[in-house]
Amino acid sequence: MTALQAPPRLGITAGEIAQGRRRRTARRRLVVGVLAALIVAAFIVSLCVGQTTYSPREVLGVILGQDIDGASFTVGRLRLPRATLAVIAGLCFGIGGVTFQTMLRNPLASPDIIGISAGASAAAAFAIITLGLGATQVSIFAIIAGLGIALLVYGLSFKGGVVGTRLILIGIGIAAMLDSLTAYVLSKAAQWDLQEASRWLTGSLNGARWSEVVPVAIALAVLAPVLLTQSRNLSTSQLGDDAAAALGVRVERTRIIVIIAAVGLIAFATAAAGPIAFVAFLSGPIAARIVGPGASLLIPSALVGSLLVVTADFLGQYAFNVRYPVGVITGVLGAPYLVYLIVRTNRSGGSL
Amino acid sequence: MTTAHTLNALDLTVGYGDRTVVEGLDLQVPMGGISVIVGANACGKSTLLRAMSRLLAPRGGQVVLDGRAVHQTPAKELARTLGLLPQSPTAPEGITVADLVGRGRHPHQGLFSRWTPADDQAVADALTATETAALADRPVDELSGGQRQRVWIAMALAQQTDILLLDEPTTFLDVSHQLEVLDLLTDLNRSRGTTIVIVLHDLNLAARYADHLIALTDGRVHALGTPAEVLTEDTIRAVFGLDSRVVVDPTSNKPLMLPLGRHHTTTER
Numbered sequence: 297m298t299a300l301q302a303p304p305r306l307g308i309t310a311g312e313i314a315q316g317r318r319r320r321t322a323r324r325r326l327v328v329g330v331l332a333a334l335i336v337a338a339f340i341v342s343l344c345v346g347q348t349t350y351s352p353r354e355v356l357g358v359i360l361g362q363d364i365d366g367a368s369f370t371v372g373r374l375r376l377p378r379a380t381l382a383v384i385a386g387l388c389f390g391i392g393g394v395t396f397q398t399m400l401r402n403p404l405a406s407p408d409i410i411g412i413s414a415g416a417s418a419a420a421a422f423a424i425i426t427l428g429l430g431a432t433q434v435s436i437f438a439i440i441a442g443l444g445i446a447l448l449v450y451g452l453s454f455k456g457g458v459v460g461t462r463l464i465l466i467g468i469g470i471a472a473m474l475d476s477l478t479a480y481v482l483s484k485a486a487q488w489d490l491q492e493a494s495r496w497l498t499g500s501l502n503g504a505r506w507s508e509v510v511p512v513a514i515a516l517a518v519l520a521p522v523l524l525t526q527s528r529n530l531s532t533s534q535l536g537d538d539a540a541a542a543l544g545v546r547v548e549r550t551r552i553i554v555i556i557a558a559v560g561l562i563a564f565a566t567a568a569a570g571p572i573a574f575v576a577f578l579s580g581p582i583a584a585r586i587v588g589p590g591a592s593l594l595i596p597s598a599l600v601g602s603l604l605v606v607t608a609d610f611l612g613q614y615a616f617n618v619r620y621p622v623g624v625i626t627g628v629l630g631a632p633y634l635v636y637l638i639v640r641t642n643r644s645g646g647s648l
Numbered sequence: 649m650t651t652a653h654t655l656n657a658l659d660l661t662v663g664y665g666d667r668t669v670v671e672g673l674d675l676q677v678p679m680g681g682i683s684v685i686v687g688a689n690a691c692g693k694s695t696l697l698r699a700m701s702r703l704l705a706p707r708g709g710q711v712v713l714d715g716r717a718v719h720q721t722p723a724k725e726l727a728r729t730l731g732l733l734p735q736s737p738t739a740p741e742g743i744t745v746a747d748l749v750g751r752g753r754h755p756h757q758g759l760f761s762r763w764t765p766a767d768d769q770a771v772a773d774a775l776t777a778t779e780t781a782a783l784a785d786r787p788v789d790e791l792s793g794g795q796r797q798r799v800w801i802a803m804a805l806a807q808q809t810d811i812l813l814l815d816e817p818t819t820f821l822d823v824s825h826q827l828e829v830l831d832l833l834t835d836l837n838r839s840r841g842t843t844i845v846i847v848l849h850d851l852n853l854a855a856r857y858a859d860h861l862i863a864l865t866d867g868r869v870h871a872l873g874t875p876a877e878v879l880t881e882d883t884i885r886a887v888f889g890l891d892s893r894v895v896v897d898p899t900s901n902k903p904l905m906l907p908l909g910r911h912h913t914t915t916e917r
């Protein structure tokens with residue numbers, strides 16, 4: 297009998313609905329606040345601590361433009377652009393990654409798994425190493441390649457509708473080809489530079505300069521708000537194309553805006569820092585765990601991405617007796633999760 | 649809540665790729681009652697609902713709501729008058745019932761506008777009407793098929809449209825849950841005056857619950873009328889290619905269809 301399972305014939309009031317909603321919003325606000333505070337803390341630590349440690353007062357002095365012996369160079373020219381790029385690139389990867397994962401309803405569908413980061417990276421490596429272009433042109437190269445790869449993967453997996461698994465497998469294949477393309481470009485470089493190589497293969501913040509930071513910062517300032525305006529459409533699209541359209545979402549338009557903005561963010565960040573391994577892939581699922589289901593993940597995931605990059609870069613520089621590029625550290629974190637997801641998908645055929 | 653609406657398909661042609669599914673269809677959806685669309689698999693029932701709710705652009709003809717072509721109506725504006733519950737919507741992983749039902753408020757919300765008391769009231773009313781209030785904080789993934797179907801209907805109710813189209817809302821449900829869903833939709837129609845259009849496969853349930861029965865074949869309206877007018881042995885043969893007997897259901901006085909297969913038949917045809 298199903299009678300036992302039938303819910304009691306009770307109503308619910310608008311007050312109770314509002315209460316439940318406020319509880320969830322409060323949790324999301326708390327998470328966002330704590331993450332932002334942690335990023336600020338990690339940012340300050342990575343400015344102060346290093347081979348030589350400076351006090352927060354000295355660091356603040358440098359930021360305000362005072363000339364402080366030693367600190368002006370180390371903090372002002374080395375650590376500040378590097379930490380700023382870490383924060384900004386992390387935000388880009390975090391928000392771009394979760395956008396794809398939400399849109400395609402699959403955590404494996406993040407831009408660093410399906411080849412978009414690899415495409416942007418190969419293009420950037422080619423533009424810098426082979427063509428010797430400057431930061432802005434490199435970014436343009438990267439974004440065109442990123443969009444091209446996104447289109448290619450989408451086109452190749454389109455067969456009367458896009459099926460998630462097919463898209464992911466094709467994306468993984470294309471990513472592998474692009475990685476070998478990057479390796480080829482690197483091998484043809486006049487002088488083989490390990491630093492450069494690790495930057496384009498796993499992502500690195502070594503030698504970050506303001507000229508590289510500025511384009512990413514502008515991209516973030518322009519494209520992140522675009523994504524945020526689509527946040528509600530994106531959540532509603534998770535119900536499936538028909539249900540979303542019936543609720544007044546213009547599904548195709550949303551998809552195009554969101555793809556361009558997310559690919560743009562990923563490409564600009566990649567042109568500056570390389571495809572920092574797995575940050576786009578990890579941020580969304582981590583944010584989902586801490587925020588709980590139902591809420592929009594764009595901002596929490598951006599913050600998680602940022603915190604991941606700042607922390608991993610700091611650890612990579614000082615936690616071991618060898619200096620590792622940031623992508624090696626995030627790679628070590630991300631790889632097991634990737635294996636776990638593939639095993640789980642294999643077992644259940646499940647999605648998000 | 650019922651303002652008088654009109655929803656008509658005029659010489660409507662729709663299809664996918666190079667395949668035309670609905671061709672030259674004319675239909676005046678009867679307002680204020682429950683209409684049930686029946687027809688064989690792949691005859692274009694879902695396609696018709698999708699075209700009527702602006703999801704598919706017509707190749708020819710148009711769908712007109714209150715004198716205005718739906719394809720010229722902004723999506724959100726249309727979604728405040730006309731709702732559609734598609735055949736297979738998907739629930740995001742882990743989402744709670746209250747959250748999912750809240751998604752039904754999408755057409756009433758702006759880009760950044762805050763959640764209003766009216767939104768909360770609509771969600772509360774929808775949960776209460778579908779008797780899913782006790783499930784409000786449960787994840788949708790963990791519900792039974794019948795509970796889940798009621799939650800989807802609650803989401804469509806939260807949209808608060810005067811016209812609601814539902815594509816096979818009773819699939820995967822056992823007999824008693826099928827009746828429960830149809831009773832719920834009838835209550836909604838009788839209490840709020842919502843015009844309801846349902847695609848159903850069970851002809852006897854269709855005959856029992858429909859004020860108007862619409863039989864489709866090959867993307868055309870074959871017959872439209874009261875169940876007694878439409879559910880005849882001739883129509884069933886024409887629409888489903890099936891021989892049958894139609895008798896009067898003693899419990900509802902509606903027609904009741906008894907299919908005749910090639911075996912197990914004792915009466916003469």
Ligand SMILES: Nc1ncnc2c1ncn2[C@@H]1O[C@H](COP(=O)(O)OP(=O)(O)OP(=O)(O)O)[C@@H](O)[C@H]1O
Nearest residue numbers: 664665667669687688689690691692693694695696
């Ligand atoms: N997205 C699509 N792309 C291409 N063809 C489609 C698509 N959706 C449906 N069709 C085709 O259109 C025809 C009508 O499909 P439709 O879904 O409208 O049938 P239906 O009457 O709802 O059937 P059912 O009772 O099985 O739900 C079918 O031949 C189907 O294969």
Ligand SMILES: [Mg+2]
Nearest residue numbers: 693694735815
């Ligand atoms: Mg159908």
